[in-house]
Amino acid sequence: MATKLPSVDAVLIGFGWTGAIMAQELTDAGLNVLAIERGDWRDTPTDFSPAYAQDELRYYWRHELFQRLSHDTLTIRNNQSQTALPMRQLGSFLLGAGVGGAGVHWNGQVWRFLPSDLKAKSHNLQRYGKAYVPDEMTIQDYPVSYDDLEPYYDKFEYLCGVSGKAGNLKGVIQPGGDPFEGPRQREYPNPPLDIPYAPSLFGQAAASLGRHPFPHPAANASRAYTNPLGVQLGPCTYCGFCEKYACGNYAKASAQTTILPVLMRKRTFTLKTNAEVLKINLSPDGKTATGVTYVDEQGREFEQPAEMVILSAYILHNVRLLLLSGIGKPYDPVTGEGIVGKNYAYQITSSVNVFFNDKILNPFIGAGALGVMINDFNGDNFDHAGLNFIGGGYVGILQTGARPIETHPTATGVPTWGLEWKQAIARDFAKTTQINTHGGVMSHRGNYLDLDPTYKDALGRPLLRMTFDYGDNEHRMSDYLTDRAAEIAKAMGGREIKANYRKGPWDVVPYQTTHNTGGAIMGESPRDSFTNKYLQSWDVPNLFVLGATAFPQNAGYNPTGTVAALAYHAADAIKAQYLKAPHQPLVQA
């Protein structure tokens, strides 16, 4: 029997980026907010020491910062004809756990989606016609425009102290920036990071081919920075332990380095760690969320009533908790009916290695979002006529730091082990770089999330089941990006190149990206979406679902900038409208 606790104004489920953003905004509005996080309390001074952050074995290979799959994982299959099996080791994506979520071990790649990314269906239909957007491609327009989100992108970039160079200031293209980006109202808060040798070689080669290289926008502070909340970030040291690690230098933006020092001082905010929400509770008519039930580490159950429930966990956990709570109609890929679990999407990556004989590239210098990119082939920045796909991605060199256990690229023909392999690594380690492509994935009818019929977690609840594969659209797009990357690789003038195309079905084993999206998407009407444009549930108006869960399909960019912008956009609507008329829909169905 669950112990019933006193009610709070708002309860947040999960305490990563979106939870911290929403808690900060709602406490500012005077609300009494409780966040429930199933992982540990983690903070920079006590947990992220630069004296041992560089422990590759501990953090990456032994997954210290990641979700424990022995407690909870998901099952995986490529299509409905297969039996899904549990993912027993993290591979293709690295789920976070604990305070700050995956925003602790992210790279700090802060992008804005293109204006046309947010109109993916209508834009592509209009430009390329039905043949490019077949019925099985279940993409939709976002119910928000780039202009709607611009102030919130800006707010997040200033919160994080993003280092970069604007390419489009109020419609005027800026030299040195990304000319394809949507117009921004002001420059980035910090100048770009210093560019290492390999990315600068990429920039020169790309420019020689008529492309438009620019420094990657980075939530790795290029200088000491105090954000609008008064929180201090230290300058990045280019230590190379950013991606998949926590930052001990206060340089990588995370909830810990941008919000928590202010939020944790507020008496109206409470955080419960090591407490896992079992379900969202509903009123008998199913139209009101009455709170949540959670279990603590001792196995004691508590019922936490709340006026408002905000689901702010990772997208996969958000979808699963909706399904476990019986909220919304589960998606059925056969009939196309139902919403929850629909339009799960991902991203597709590939790479091209460049080997030099004469250039020492010092690849161990690194930061999460340190590099030079081109967006010439992202979204609809190029004419797709005759290419037979839509969408795209960025291409560039992201020098995150060649960590020694993880980094051993070899040229074509080198054996995978033994003396010859060792000699090749020793010869090439400092003289090798890699161009990456990072492409979006559209939504397809057969890609979805539901509850697994067989496997259960440590608490006895069904695991989430992921049914996903790349479509022809994605393979054609990724191959096209890889070809473009190879052209630049050749122009860089190395000894040889090796193009690594993404072939065959999606494989859960090699790391690709932790950019899972969809499953409770936002839209214009309850017929085709779970939430309205303010991330408010159509069915349960005092329930808000944050995160990439809302993306109708993915774009070619990293999602965190858009995830944060959508959270701020929702927070503003809650503060300005919802709190004046609680439990009422912000958009009429």
Place this chain on the structure above:
Amino acid sequence: MRLRARAAAAVLAAGVALLLAARQAPVFAEVVAPAAPVAPATAKATPAVPESPQVAQGRYLAVVGDCEGCHDRPGGAPYAGGLPLATPFGTIYSVNLTQDRETGLGAWSADDFWNAMHNGVRRDGAKLYPAFPYPYFTHITRAESDALYAYFRTLPAVSYRPPANKLPFPLNLRFMVGFWNALNFKPDNAPTTGPNPGQHIVEGLGHCGACHTPKTFLGGDKNGHALEGGKLDNWLAPALNSDQRRGLGAWSTADVAEYLKTGRNARANASASMADVIRYSTSQMADADLAAVGDYLRGHPTHAAAVGDVRVDPKVMQAGQAIYVDECATCHAADGKAQPGYFPPLPGAAVTQSTNPTNVIRFILSGTQTVATDAKPTPLSMPSFGWKLDDAQVAAVATYVRNSWGNVAPPVSPSDVAKLRRKVGKPIQKPSAKV
């Protein structure tokens, strides 16, 4: 007797020990009990009814006196006492200042309160231990005492009796304090706010000398050495005077005020015991008072001998520099200039140049955390290196930062490090040659 040896430092040391344990056996890191986020104790509830000017003055004076610094215990009601104060002579528990008649000050008159503040005598006539800093409080005026009394009258009664003091015979006999007073204490016959408000705060309610003045073997202030730096709880409370290298001589008044208000400035970050002083007291003081304190302290004369010739072994400097580049330069920069206001610069800093090297050794061994304030909430920190550097390495890098970039200070020996390490943390585990 040392007056302000504080539990906070012990908690810090325990935290570091935990960190060390987690580090040495990474597998245990995930089962270490989570450090519950602690709400800061700074924000004061504003009174519902407007308070009288006298009560408002008393509320402010209680901040200036850092009363909560000693009279709050973790988890206890404000001013209810019970914080253990570890003195070299034993443990003394702070008393309950709330209005409970049995366990607090509820039965006290304004005269009783004045007698305690001015003469160090309890309501029942017994002598107070000088862990309660009446040798400083004796300088406050009767009007100030009455204002404090009026404020304490507004504190809700909390029934709580702190544990009995743990003092060895014969110190457990309160009349022994009489002998101590005869040697170390002279009541101020004519307390006045005086022409120098900074001096009045520093020497009176602020009781800065309780930590920052060197002590005699009896724990009394060393005559003629006020504010030249004291030791407490295996830290050095640095000199607060015009000394250019070891004191505040190079600081501006605004530097001092900013440090006391925000917990950091372009020259130094506050941590350890000073963190509590800033949290409970100076971060909430009026800007004008902080400037007055700054004016007074940085002009305060020093009698310490000038730094003479310092001879440093070049091999030690070379080893120290190598360690510095590997471990320290990412935050403090190769030239030591660091990121002023974020990570403190080392050239010219008192922490590097104090004759007594305790703090620089301890920061390297244990790490530290800058106090978070409303103005500067980020808990910027330095990690512990005690687990990865041995005594000779710590000594070398400490010697290097004490004698680079224009700094001059006596070298640190490995035995200095070993001595402090025994007191504040585990000795480094040397890998066995047989394994």
